[in-house]
Amino acid sequence: MKHIRNFCIIAHIDHGKSTLADRLLEFTSTVTKRESQAQLLDNMDLERERGIxxxxxxxxxNYIHEGQEYILNLIDTPGHVDFSYEVSRSIAACEGALLIVDASQGIQAQTISNLYLALEQDxxxxxxxxxxxxxxxxxxEVKDQIVDLxxxxxxxxxxxxxxxxxGIQDILTAVIDRVPPPVGDPDAPLQALIFDSVFNSFxxxxxxxxxxxxxxxxxxxxxxxxxxxxxIADEVGILKLNPTPKDVVKTGDVGYIISGIKEAREVKVGDTIVLRDRPAPSIQGFEEVKPMVFAGIYPVDTDEFEELREAMHKLQLNDASLVxxxxxxxxxxxxxxxxxLGMLHMEIIQERxxxxxxxxxxxxxPNVSYIxxxxxxxxxxxxxxxxxxxxSKLEFVEEPFIKANIITKAEFVGPVMSLCIQKRGMIINQHYLTADRVELxxxxxxxxIVFDFYDKLKTISKGYASFDYHQIGFKQSDLVKLDIMLNGEHVDALSSLIHRSNSYDFGKRICEKLRELIPRQQFDIAIQASIGAKIIARENVKxxxxxxxxKCYGGDISRKRKLLEKQKKGKKRMRQVGNVEIPQTAFMAVLKLD
Structure with missing residues (x-):
């Protein structure tokens, strides 16, 4: 056991975690030249396309250091704030972490938040x-920032x-010298912590x-x-590039188990595996995940509801932060x-x-939960x-508040502040990390911040601002429910809770946007935004x-009038029975109003 090291790689987005992991795998000859490719561990198409x-x-x-063979278990983690739950799980399975900082960008918000996750687990x-x-x-400069942190x-x-x-050799040497071997008792009853699972159709x-x-x-x-x-453990083994079966997986090792489980609901991340004949208590794993953004997902064809349920269960296996x-x-x-956990997470789930x-x-x-x-x-x-x-039955509504840490260059402090104040933010602290970098x-x-805050922040800071947040509780706010009506009928999927000061502007913009997106019908469509019984904005689709x-050329005007009257009656009947199809783009366009 003293020759095992478990470590993970943590960093901000785009600081080179996956590339460094590739080099470590090549250096230790874990992968051959033929198998190697860029971002070797990112095996999902989506990950490769987006580079995340x-x-x-x-x-x-396996690595030989000073004549002694060591087993190194590496976990490469995501850098985006929406996948911080993945990071916290990886950290629970390790004793050490490589904190990677980009020498050209310095320390960024997510570096700090991932670092705190690791320090909490010692x-x-x-x-x-x-x-x-x-x-x-x-x-x-960046070394100074790291020493300060x-x-x-x-x-x-x-x-x-x-x-x-x-520096790859130095990293491996440092992992062996500085990271302690896993602690555990090889003779005690089995306790194994599940930190991930995948579904294999075979x-x-x-x-x-x-x-x-x-x-x-x-x-x-x-x-x-x-x-x-x-x-019954049909197969146990260790995780090489491909899972490698073994007869036994010992204390301190990371491995996998195949036991013919068919039901996705039967495996929970954070659960403990014990032997049936030598039961042991469960390990205190990690906290339950707290979702930040809520949205409805519906099948386009209502008959596919059961298939969607199965798909969601299988996806939840691979992504435990989905609720x-x-x-x-x-x-x-x-x-x-x-x-x-955030808008990117929602987009990825929909794609998957x-x-x-x-x-x-x-x-x-998408919206958040209120009290x-x-x-x-x-x-x-x-x-x-x-x-x-x-x-009439409502006393008041409380909404969740967050503490946002934004690290940016000094020249962008003004625009970043005005963006946050526009989003009803209050500044708590402003701290200069160096002469040119500010933490707000x-x-x-x-x-x-659910909709487009992150995109706007990146735009106004030319990509230099980094952003991280955590929830701090609920506060009372003057919120109203904004309803959207098409031909007098409420569309519950488009209603939203919004602050009273923003409601008129938001209602007007939503109606204008929907007017562009809803296809024209044989009858007029009235798009209205209302708060309770009060209509605050209206647009018409002609x-x-x-x-x-x-076909009437010349002749008496009464012939034309008769045809027009007939058309008018038809339109009137149509408006009563006709229903309006809302395209998928309309639901998503509400988010990208600006």
Whole structure:
């Protein structure tokens, strides 16, 4: 056991985690030249296309150091704030972390938040200064920032480059020297922590675990503590580039188990595997995930509801931060209310449903959850604007607030501040990290940053601002429910809770946007925005008009009038029975109003 090292790689987006992982795999000859490709561990098409890591990926490397063979278990983690749950799970399975900082960009918001996650779990931090080969690298300045942040000596910081392979040997040596071996008792009853799982259409569900105490052998009878289900371990093994079967996985090792589990609901991330005949208590794993953004996902064809449910369960296996429950909508039929960690997460889930399960889905307007207090004094959680009680029964509404950390260059402080104040933010702190870099701390409503805040922030700061946030609780706000009506009928999927000061402007813009997107019909369509019974904005989609008088040339005017009257009656009847189809683009366009 003393020759095992478990470590993960944490960093901000685009600081070169996956490229550095590629170099480590090549250097330890874990992959051959033939197998190697860029972002080797990112095995999802989506990850390669967007150049981001969505899933954590575990892989085992063997490395000989001073004549002794060591087993190194590496987990490459995502950098985006929407996937921070993946990072927290990877950290729970490790004893050390490589903190990677881009030498040309310096420390950014997500670096700090991931670092705190690692320090909470008492991991040993090895700072690495990556991208040293870039002409814009500022090694001395960035070293000062790292020392300010985590203390320690400047000589502990390893200069490296994922592109040229500089410093890879130093990193491996540092991992072996500084990261402690896993602690655990090989003779105790088995306790293994599940930190991930995937669905394989041939083998069923494959769970990835870290053995904390004891060992697990092939054909052992095992029990999953949280669900209480028992299985036989058909195959256990370790995670190389491809899963490699072994007869036994020992204490401190990271491995996988295949036991013919068919039901996605039977495996929970954070659960403990124990032996049936030598039961042991469960390990305190990680906290439950707290979704930040809620949206409805509905099948385009209502008959596909059950297939969508299966797809969601399989997706939840691979992405434990997805939370969902069934709901129904008057406009869209049956579907699911889903909780996501952010807008990027929501977009990725929608893409994965379409690619991996062939499900075409409609996503409704995302929102956050509020707490409504009725006049009787009962507080309850509102996940969907349509659940909000009647204004006469409503005392007040509380909305979630976040603490946002924004790190930017000094020249962009003005625009960033005005953006945050426009989004009802209050500045708490302004701190100069260096002469040119400022950390701004704001308190702002979660609902304001859900839509397009991150995109706008990147635009006004020319891509230099980095952003990270965490929830700090609920505060009372003057919120109203804005309804959208088409021909006098409420479209519940388009209603939203919004601050009274923004409601008139927002209602007007939404009506204008919908007028462009809803296709013209044979009758006039009235698009209205209302707060309660009060209409605050209206737009009309004009009817397509057939020229019924074209065949009348000359003759008496009464002939034309008769035809026009007939057309008028037809239009009137049509307006009563005709229904308006809302295209999917209309639901998503509401988010991109600017």
């Amino acid at each position: 890591t969505i899933k954590s990926h575990a892989i085992q490397m 991991l040993i931090i090895i700072p690495v200064l990556n991208k040293m080969d870039l002409p814009g690298a500022m090694p001395e 985590i203390g320690g000596e400047r000589s502990d910081i390893i200069p490296a480059s994922g592109k040229t392979g500089l 083998r069923g569900i494959i769970a990835y675990f870290k053995v904390v105490n004891g060992q697990i052998k092939k054909n052992d009878r095992v029990k999953f503590v949280a669900t209480g289900k028992e299985y 969902f429950e069934p709901e129904s909508s008057a406009a869209l039929g049956f579907g699911f209310r889903c909780g996501f 449903l379409e690619r991996e399960f062939d499900m075409t889905v409609i996503t409704t307007v 409504a207090h009725t006049t009787k004094g009962d507080p309850f959680t509102v996940n969907n604007p349509s659940e909000l009680p009647d204004p 701390v704001f308190e702002m409503p979660m609902g304001e 009817a397509l008009r057939k020229d019924v008088t074209a």
